[in-house]
Amino acid sequence: MADLGSVSRRALLRGGTGLGLGLLAAPALAGCGPASSTPVDSGPVDISLWTHDPGYITTFETAVAETALMRGSRFDFGVDITNAAPSDVVTRMIAQAVADGDTPDLAGIVIDQFPRVMVPGIAEHLFTDLTETVEPFGDDLLKLAPYTVDGVPYGLDSDNSITVYYYRQDLFEEHGVPEDIETWEELAEHGERLNVDSRISLGMVATGDNGSIVNGFLQFLLQRGGGVFDEHGEIMLQSAEAVEVLDFMARGVSSGFLLALPDPYGSACAAALKSGRLAATAMPNWYNAYGLQANVPDQAGRWRMRTLPRFSGGGHIASTMGGTAFTVLKGKARSTAALELLRRVYLTREGQLLRYRSGGYLPTLRSLYEDPELRSIEDEFLGQRVFDVYRRATDDLPLFHQDAGMQILTDVLGGPVLDALKGRTSPAAAIEDGLSAYRQQVKR
């Protein structure tokens, strides 16, 4: 036994202080270190999930409590949610990875933030390769392209984000605009007339920030059959389709057929919708909830939707804009469990139906658009069976590819596209200006 009598009071105090500080520091230091990496193979598991959208929180919380969806799983899932802004999800995830800290198990990355992780060295180090997971689904699984890096899929989209044409049926009837009009060009003639007669526009273009401007342009461009990047990440913007689409938009703004608004969600757009100044717009499926129902709930029953009018030069009857992919962080104790949860919620019929019911997210499995349960759903705001429209659109949906340079392209293309929309430059010159700036900046 130690001879305590030989320990001075000062030494005892020093020792006690050191021990106390050590005990205090231990949990703090442990908290700074990486979480345990012993793989969890079964049993209770709390999946750490980062997302920007409360809809996904509801979806996953509902999913883990759904007995039928989780039947047969060796895991007993729970979710530990972190809610952050879209850009913060990526920024903090990378910061945590650099610090060897606690990254999420599942991360929801908004489509326009995904190019940040397409930069060499990020996606392949952070995310689980989903090739084997998606392989059995083949062409039935839609919207993998925007989240594929060097041929490897890293994310599953939550929503098909199908662009359709929303229109005020009452105003169309009142002003003699046929609901089944075939082409944009025919619609533009009616739009010009309506603007002169009643100051009503039949579509909108965004003129606010570069992201909104380029997204609006891209939506039409994809429908026309063009694109910005091909599947290999090569820029393909210098095309006749791009010039044609921008010219169509510029003429639409000039004639008043298309209304120039800062963005499709803000107060100006709300004013345009409320006043009836904006009687129609081409926007994705989620605009029903986030744009129309949010701003003009009193107009329920007056709005309808249909597939997009075609461009007379060709293209599709639908387009796409937006989306959020969920990725599984690799090399973590709960990676297997997270992948299992994602597979159940995103790649099963029950999971896709649950996602539609909990957040209105359209299925990403093509075959589900024939599902009787979905086909029978009647949208309360629009008063129609929406899957009749979505099914036709899904059959003719363009593919959207992006690349690490997408953010740069958005920054440098926004200004020239806006100049073209405002008539300050020609569409061809605007495309050329944007491409020239892109090449100069991406070379770096």
Added chain:
Amino acid sequence: MTSPPTPRTRPPTGRRAVDAAAPSWWLRHQRALAPYVFISPFYLLYGLFLLVPIGVGLYLSCTEWAGLGTPRWVGLRNYQDLMTDSSFWTSVRNTSLYVVFTMCVVVPAALLIAQALNARGLRGRDMFRLAYFMPVVISPIVVALVFGLIFDNEFGLVNGLLEAAFGFGGVDWLGDPAWARVTVVILVLWRWTGYLTIFFLAGLQNVPKELYEAAAIDGAGPVRRFWEVTLPSLRPVTAFVAVTVLISTAQIFEEPFLLTQGGPGESTLSVAMFIFRAGFQRQQLGYAAAAGVLLFLVVFIFGLLAMRALKVGREQ
């Protein structure tokens, strides 16, 4: 015979014996080192949270790094690229415009408002103070929403008023590059004038009344008193305000980011936004660090020149 008295404690042995024989290193140097120990917390924190980040920033500015993996050393290439990057120079021009406007319009406006608020017999002084200070405490998000609606091209209040009063209202405040810059500086004026007014007001309240009385007796009118009494008395406050405004406006971010996100195109992009965009939207962290180093150098040099010119912190 008596036995010798037993010592009450045993004589020290081993290490304690050595300790007793020679004072420890700490005891020998305690007096000399104690002051440094006392001031060490500041230097430790200063080094950890200022010098280390600056050093890391300088190192990163000479690398290419996307955020993960090992940064790749590229020497001064990021700086060379910045010199030929048209977006960077656009942001420099815009920031210079904001700085010049703030120094030439916002600071004088704040001084004049402070002078007005300091007038004798002013009724509702506190209400005016509150009104002028209010923009500083309003959430920037609310400011962005409200200004977005006020200056909207189609549905905006300003265009509506112009239409009603003068018959024209088609100014594209946020969509035209030149007007967008004007809108940003209007927001800066609205947001910061009241804040700076508080500094001038505090300075004005410290100007001795006797000076005004003496000037009045000498026949000086209100304008002369302002030039000969108020301005010289406010010189230290003015110098402080000018230097801090110069430094903070050179790093302007919130106003253009919230109102226009740097657009249309890049017409309202500031240097701080350029850095944010490179670092957190494009994952070009080395490039962003290089721009940050340049911004630091420019702000440091101009701040130093302004301090010398205005004699901040020197005896009169």
